[in-house]
Amino acid sequence: MSGAVLDPTTSPAFPMAAKAAMGDTQLRKNVRHATEVIQAKRARVVDEMPDWQQLREAGKQIRQHTMENLDFYLEEFERNCTRSGGVVHWARDAAEARQIVTALVKASGSDEVIKIKSMTTEEIHLNDALEAAGIRAYETDLAELIIQLGRDQPSHIVVPALHKNRQQIREIFQREMNLPELGEKPEDLADAARRFLREKFLRVKTGVSGANFLIAETGGVCIVESEGNGRMCLTLPETLITIAGIDKVLPRYQDLEVVLQLLPRSATGERMNPYNSIWTGVRAGDGPQTFHVVLMDNARTEILADEEGRQTLNCIRCGACQNACPVYRQTGGHAYGSVYAGPIGAILTPQLQEMHHAQSLPYASSLCGACYEVCPVKINIPEVLIHLRNKVVKQNGLNAESLAMKTMGMIFRSEARFRAAQRLGRMAEAPLVRKDGQGEGWIGWLPGILGGWTQVRDLQAMPKETFREWWESRGKNGN
Amino acid sequence: MATEIVTNSAARAEVLRRICAAKGGASDEAGVRAAWAGVERGYRRKASLERQAVIELLEDRLRDYDAHVVRVGRGGIAVAVGEMLAKRGKRRMVVPVGIEAELLPAGFEFVVDEGLSASELDGFDGVMTGSTVAIAETGTVVLQNVAGQGKRAATLVPDYHLCVVRVEDVVETVPEAMDRLASTAELPTTFFSGPSATADIEMTRIKGVHGPRFLDVVLTGEL
Numbered sequence: 001m002s003g004a005v006l007d008p009t010t011s012p013a014f015p016m017a018a019k020a021a022m023g024d025t026q027l028r029k030n031v032r033h034a035t036e037v038i039q040a041k042r043a044r045v046v047d048e049m050p051d052w053q054q055l056r057e058a059g060k061q062i063r064q065h066t067m068e069n070l071d072f073y074l075e076e077f078e079r080n081c082t083r084s085g086g087v088v089h090w091a092r093d094a095a096e097a098r099q100i101v102t103a104l105v106k107a108s109g110s111d112e113v114i115k116i117k118s119m120t121t122e123e124i125h126l127n128d129a130l131e132a133a134g135i136r137a138y139e140t141d142l143a144e145l146i147i148q149l150g151r152d153q154p155s156h157i158v159v160p161a162l163h164k165n166r167q168q169i170r171e172i173f174q175r176e177m178n179l180p181e182l183g184e185k186p187e188d189l190a191d192a193a194r195r196f197l198r199e200k201f202l203r204v205k206t207g208v209s210g211a212n213f214l215i216a217e218t219g220g221v222c223i224v225e226s227e228g229n230g231r232m233c234l235t236l237p238e239t240l241i242t243i244a245g246i247d248k249v250l251p252r253y254q255d256l257e258v259v260l261q262l263l264p265r266s267a268t269g270e271r272m273n274p275y276n277s278i279w280t281g282v283r284a285g286d287g288p289q290t291f292h293v294v295l296m297d298n299a300r301t302e303i304l305a306d307e308e309g310r311q312t313l314n315c316i317r318c319g320a321c322q323n324a325c326p327v328y329r330q331t332g333g334h335a336y337g338s339v340y341a342g343p344i345g346a347i348l349t350p351q352l353q354e355m356h357h358a359q360s361l362p363y364a365s366s367l368c369g370a371c372y373e374v375c376p377v378k379i380n381i382p383e384v385l386i387h388l389r390n391k392v393v394k395q396n397g398l399n400a401e402s403l404a405m406k407t408m409g410m411i412f413r414s415e416a417r418f419r420a421a422q423r424l425g426r427m428a429e430a431p432l433v434r435k436d437g438q439g440e441g442w443i444g445w446l447p448g449i450l451g452g453w454t455q456v457r458d459l460q461a462m463p464k465e466t467f468r469e470w471w472e473s474r475g476k477n478g479n
Numbered sequence: 480m481a482t483e484i485v486t487n488s489a490a491r492a493e494v495l496r497r498i499c500a501a502k503g504g505a506s507d508e509a510g511v512r513a514a515w516a517g518v519e520r521g522y523r524r525k526a527s528l529e530r531q532a533v534i535e536l537l538e539d540r541l542r543d544y545d546a547h548v549v550r551v552g553r554g555g556i557a558v559a560v561g562e563m564l565a566k567r568g569k570r571r572m573v574v575p576v577g578i579e580a581e582l583l584p585a586g587f588e589f590v591v592d593e594g595l596s597a598s599e600l601d602g603f604d605g606v607m608t609g610s611t612v613a614i615a616e617t618g619t620v621v622l623q624n625v626a627g628q629g630k631r632a633a634t635l636v637p638d639y640h641l642c643v644v645r646v647e648d649v650v651e652t653v654p655e656a657m658d659r660l661a662s663t664a665e666l667p668t669t670f671f672s673g674p675s676a677t678a679d680i681e682m683t684r685i686k687g688v689h690g691p692r693f694l695d696v697v698l699t700g701e702l
Contacts, residue, residue, distance in 0.1 A: 030681075037682035054521035061518045069514070071498040072506040084665065090491040100487075142688060143679040159679060166680055186680040190688050197689065202597050218664045228635060228675040228690025235631040236597045246494065251515050253664045257657040258522070260670075264617075268678065271540065272617035272653075275690065276670035277631070285594060286630035286667050297494045305501035 011337025041269025080219025084281025117141035118210025155333025321371035540618025544673025575629025605639030
């Protein structure tokens with residue numbers, strides 16, 4: 001999968017991509033190890049909190065309330081950010097956002113930028129757009145650097161390079177940083193990244209970031225991170241450009257007390273992230289003196305308009321659902337064909353595509369509900385998955401599968417038809433049945449669209465006699 | 480080009496129109512304020528532990544994050560600072576404007592940051608600051624751009640940070656900290672919990688990627 005851009009409009013359907021990923025045992029090993037470690041840490045620090053369920057409930061209510069009043073809070077944020085010296089821009093879609101950011105970078109007088117890890121910029125493929133405009137973008141988050149240097153794609157919202165192990169990372173660094181003698185301890189690799197990036201932090205004059213939260217009450221922006229690369233990007237350059245989905249707004253400063261407890265524990269299993277930064281506009285003598293915020297819609301209003309799908313926007317991008325998901329843990333992130341993988345990706349991606357692409361994703365789930373259990377803002381992902389499956393079926397109209405379901409419904413409604421179908425079924429299956437050692441009949445292959453079912457399991461043959469037939473003959477014989 | 484972007488009010492109007500259409504009308508201020516006040520906040524907003532236990536919890540959580548912590552009375556700060564700097568082999572430190580002179584021991588070079596560039600900051604052995612609030616439950620110290628704490632870059636670029644935390648600024652929970660910070664919410668604010676760290680390589684926690692690799696905390700004051 002390496003190198004292929006994760007674009008839902010061109011990516012293969014999930015079952016196809018997943019099949020390829022399932023064959024990569026190294027990838028599956030890496031993903032399993034990472035998700036197990038992170039889940040164990042999360043469980044430990046969540047158990048410490050006697051009020052975790054109350055925090056989840058408050059988080060859910062705050063996010064719901066924000067979405068119900070999104071126009072009000074965005075305007076309030078714009079007013080307060082502008083008053084503090086920031087410049088607020090609005091973008092209807094990805095193309096408009098890319099154009100604004102590219103123009104702002106050029107206006108800053110720089111042809112290179114340092115970047116904080118941001119899924120929003122991944123979503124709109126900002127780096128490619130910058131490159132096309134002659135601007136070099138340097139990723140500074142260690143995982144994003146691994147991906148950028150390895151010409152790879154992110155596979156997790158929080159730990160985007162979790163599909164790579166240390167040997168693979170070492171090979172990338174040896175080649176791309178020209179360090180043939182590089183050791184293979186994680187410390188050696190982190191140290192190489194520190195030296196590689198420090199020069200860029202001190203030299204590059206323009207920074208680009210996403211945002212974890214926009215605070216309407218103060219016009220402030222909050223970024224949560226671990227390494228300090230975020231702080232470097234948002235304090236050392238002369239110009240800072242922040243791009244955020246319109247869903248990132250929080251009503252009040254006080255609301256940080258809820259999300260700053262929910263997010264780190266859910267995302268990385270930390271009680272608090274090593275660094276949280278909050279800044280408001282510009283401040284003389286501290287940080288960039290030019291600050292822009294781009295507020296991007298890109299189909300978020302489409303999601304807002306769908307009452308059942310709307311809760312998708314409550315997501316605070318912690319990735320806990322990914323770590324808990326049995327499907328993600330087997331297939332890794334790339335199979336989802338989008339920068340948003342796992343359960344949240346399965347509902348977010350098709351909706352961001354206005355249900356025109358990525359239609360296989362709502363089916364990329366066993367509906368086990370583990371994602372709902374761990375979601376810190378209680379997004380009912382299984383409910384949204386089913387809602388979206390419904391939408392996909394409605395959109396696609398009559399196809400072989402829906403036709404088969406309709407026929408089944410017709411058969412089940414009448415006893416005579418049901419009996420006839422059972423007789424017919426026994427005749428039809430006869431050429432496909434193979435006996436096992438115990439004399440039981442099994443079907444290992446079904447034709448046409450039914451074949452999907454037998455791809456990974458066998459079907460037991462129908463019994464010679466149905467229960468009804470047995471019951472009726474028993475009555476006649478009187479025993 | 481730039482003017483064209485700044486005056487792109489069509490996009491603004493369109494996004495706001497879409498939002499209002501999606502939720503069936505615009506929100507009014509009184510309604511929004513009332514609804515916000517109705518959010519259930521059943522989580523802990525006040526401390527539950529004795530003060531001594533809160534301080535011990537902070538020490539424990541800071542150490543858990545690989546910070547080195549010493550506890551001293553008000554008069555003993557300079558001596559403790561001197562000992563820590565000597566142990567770490569640090570000589571040339573940057574300090575923010577407004578740091579109290581009695582915190583600084585003799586025998587070391589302390590340079591006041593009056594607008595040092597990032598490259599100049601990179602040349603120091605470390606930085607020493609005070610702090611605004613510390614959160615025991617999460618092992619977090621909060622800095623703001625005020626006298627004695629200074630600008631954000633100064634506590635970021637040098638490889639070593641020595642931070643003085645007063646016991647009266649220690650709270651137990653995150654909500655208590657946010658209450659204290661509310662009146663200065665617009666200041667540039669940094670929360671830090673231990674030294675810089677990453678777990679991006681095989682989920683192994685590694686200290687010090689881009690921020691300071693070493694953190695010492697002097698916890699001071701009597702209960």
